[in-house]
Amino acid sequence: MSNTTAPTTAEVNFDGLIGPTHNYAGLAPGNLASRSHRREPSHPRAAARQGLAKMARLRSLGVPQAVLPPQPRPNLGLLRRLGFSGDDATVLEAAQKQSPHLLATAMSSSSMWTANAATVCPSADADDRRVHFTPANLVTSLHRASETDVTAMLLRRIFHDPRFFVHHDAVPSSTDMGDEGAANHTRFCDTFDAPGVQLFVYGSDSRGDDGSGPKRFVARQSKAAGEAIARLHRLDPDRVVFAKQNPRAIDAGVFHNDVIAVGHRQLLLCHEQAFAQPDRVIEDLRRTTNDTIRVVQVPEQRVSLDDAVATYLFNSQIVTTETDQTVLVAPEDCRQHSGVNALLGELVEDNTFDRVEFVDLRESMDNGGGPACLRLRVVLTPDELASVASGVLLTDELVIQLENWIDRHYRESLTAADLADPVLMKESYQALDELTDLLRLGAIYDFQR
Template sequence: MKHFEANFDGLVGPTHNYAGLSFGNVASQSNAALTSNPKDAAKQGLKKAKALADMGMVQGMLAPQERPDLHTLRRIGFSGTDAEVLQKAAQQAPALLQACCSASSMWTANAATVSPSADTRDGKLHFTPANLVDKLHRSIEPSTTGNILKAIFADSRHFHHHEHLPEHPSFGDEGAANHTRLCSDYGRAGVEVFVYGRAVTSQDMPAPKKYPARQTLEASQAVARLHQLEDDNTVFMQQNPDVIDQGVFHNDVIAVGNQNVLFYHEQAFLHTQEKLAEIQRKMDTDMHFIEVPTAKVGVQDAVKSYLFNTQIITLPNGEMAIIAPTDCEENAAVHAYLTELVTFNTPIKKVHYFDVKQSMQNGGGPACLRLRVAMNEAELAAVNPNVMMNDALFSRLNQWVDKHYRDRLTIADLADPQLLVESRTALDELTQIMKLGSVYQFQR
């Protein structure tokens, strides 16, 4: 039976905007209040996803969430008609309205943590939606995320869905953005690396001073238990608090892995050599640990370009390639490093650059836009086929975007009742295109 890693990219929603909601995410904060282009954002994401499918990768799409989120606004005391709720929120609590309009579910690396059947005791593919408790605009996503995942991976013979962790800071969970699976082959048991920023139960552990550490050790350990992982195929590593304070809000901003390759910055982790030795000891194949020295690429260049928020994929010919944002090509130090990297004696042989600037300006690169799911043929056959990228779906979704999306959106536009109508109309049609059923709990 064949095994492979599929990528499920987030489809950018109609309310894509630059509200600067993510404290600790330098790009998000520095581009706050810019005018966004939801249509371009969605098309940039679709173009990247289609290009990977054309390379021979298994590629799916995840639907956006309903925004503005009127349910949450009503829960926190705004009443009246939909238009009145939006108007009152805009006047009385504009920051809350902006949080309830965020299109951040596009970054599906935060959607969930996924453990393939090769790693789990029950031989099923496990999903746990991230609770994302550190940020209000993301904390309203998990229930709908779970519904979307269940609509796509519905067959209980193959897929095991868990509820998101308790919504408490002790269990702050940011999903696959802090999780990397390493393996010799996608169908063999691998090593799942969980990276955390802090441990609630340890008072003397190093911690960042400026920005929050969003992922807790306790959350990572809970997900590992839920997914029925063994000690032999898990490693828990602490992120360097100094780089968190430099804008590295998730591990996937400073490290990325694929099969037997771990690509990381010199300053990414604490106790680096000890933890790399543990990974190698638990792997059934030799690892390629590719450390990028600060002398060649500083942390600020890595954050600005999202050198590590790239995808490393294994092509059908067995070679690996990096899927990078054009920002990496435009950064002299980063471009020079990547040009040199493909000449090294590692499996990485090519770099492909993609324009995802609409996402980048809000703090998410190619790796943020995708959720990785290692599967076998039987599991893929059980996936909802209407979400899988091909020529027909690419054409249909581009037409859908052209029909429903604006090409200009400001923060002031978020209170426009017509934007709510447009978003709901678009998502109603999307559920029919992707055969998702009633995934939007609050859609009217």
Template structure:
């Protein structure tokens, strides 16, 4: 059955800011507390979505979280009016306050893990929101993320939604950022590759020493069970602990796959040869293209700085593949030289398109962080909430909405302003009407 891969990008929220909350994410920490531009960030994200739509891709939009998270601040003991809660929290617990203002939901690759119907035992698309337990500011997301996904994929004939895994570090789950699906085409059963950073129940196994491993093997195994995946088409691969300690906090910072291509750095995995051999065995007789980038060609730090692997690989209508890369890759002589050579090497990747997503890059996420991939049949696509799919009209309406509601510049100190909270709620309430999502936010319920 013919399927297409749909990229659902997270829309950057009205309170996009640089709080520097993510220990282990070099870009996030290096830009902590700098001024941000919510309007520019949202428009950059929309421009990328529209560009992929214009290339012939099916493109969707996922709503952001509502921030500041007043409900969580109240749970933590701050009382009174919303304005009073903001004032108390920002003065008495500034670190907690900044965490409850996080802009991190824009990185939709962490929203959930998705298994298409071709792979699952019941023939439905399965969604499990990531619990994101390793970072407090991200652990606030899964409940609303679940509601956004349920409003976007609302037909239970085609879609199965699971609750996020138990909120404990033993089942730390970071979503699709540590999950790659390889296949001959999107409509056929593929090999689902889960990449984990550590074993939760066996401390004798290899693990990073400096930065945390956010994904556990046990979490990945649980999701595979929930999604009804076969052992014959599921592979669990450990990320190289040394790479995590160099700032490679997710697998999608050091490898990316699409159909029969796995593009990876030679240091990406702990036991690379055995992992790739298992993937090829389970993939079957069809050829897999393993595109390895050597350290001598692109050092790890240059790959992280430019997000060479946090790019999207997409299959265009004519069957060729293209890389969607941030302009930081183009600005790096090392990386741009490599990419220019790559497209002439006889692999399925024939083009590179560069995009300005600097507002996201400065906060620690490239193009691949901004999207959740969902392989779908035509019938499944028809069952999706059509208001969330990119079109000329949706693009124009969302641009108008951003220009109406978003500020040009924002500092971390601005987040305690009750006027900004009211602005944000007004904007998000209007967005749920534009995208026909219903009451997904706590302030609407």
């Protein structure tokens, strides 16, 4: 792919660059992979390289690809708000001694999973014909909730033209308005420039809590937040569907809907245990799409909930290539699981997919995120794409520059004991300072001012 822009309306993937402080702190309740690798050594250089290789692979398929920079880490402002004082090195040392958990929170690189960054609705669906962004409040965990303000700033900097883009504040942060972003939102359409149908998936509804919710883990996404975003984004209510997660799936480790279902254009691939009322969800989707949607349900007898979570089968990406093929981009774990790999072969044989591409994302997978976690989908017309900050659009040259940047600035390995190292802080800030020049974004972080 030689061009950085698409000649027609396209779905552009904005992937989060994995930051220099990528570590395994196990901060996310309900994320089984994250918890199972807690406090193991991480490999930031390999992690960032794997994420970048996935972006380059998609771009080679003709899928428009862009990058979002990491958030500044350590988050010294958070630590100071929590009572740690002194110079930067003293703050890090005190946090390590008094609360290693809070230090890990301030060093988290979880912003790499941009499927949680925001909910985005394209101009074809909004009655004002502009692209709407609402950053996620991520209230269920401190390490994610502390990302919201920087995420909002980055989105406003990259999508800056008010003729094309509308930026909303996050919905109010409260337990009954929890919002985890696009990981619980899917758009169905015939072509990208045609009006679509929006599916908002939720785990909790404070107005209708009948005690049937999950027992083991917290439901992170609220129905109220989805309803608010639908109003803010000026969507046609007749083209919006709300679906409740199956509490059993949440308790099995399905913390977001994109761990158990994936949709693209007029295809929904999901586990039969994804939704609390699957027949109603399918009926609503068929009605709102004029019966053009194809729903492929995988029976639990074929792939158990545990295997779905372990392999991240449904956290794959479905993409349309420049030759109009439908390709599933799946984690390498799916190929290594005999049952899941056999199922994927059958899905190719029955023309659900033209082929499956496997990607190695071991570092992200061990921390609880697969291919779909790493990307935020933004449907853009040619004029809208032309107005995006061009430095973030992936090119052959930028891939090489980012590979060299990673190799210069990222450590090969990182342990929990390393997080308080003031040298790591300097390395991280220096890397991000250089990155903003590479991406032509200017000074965007507080430490650069």
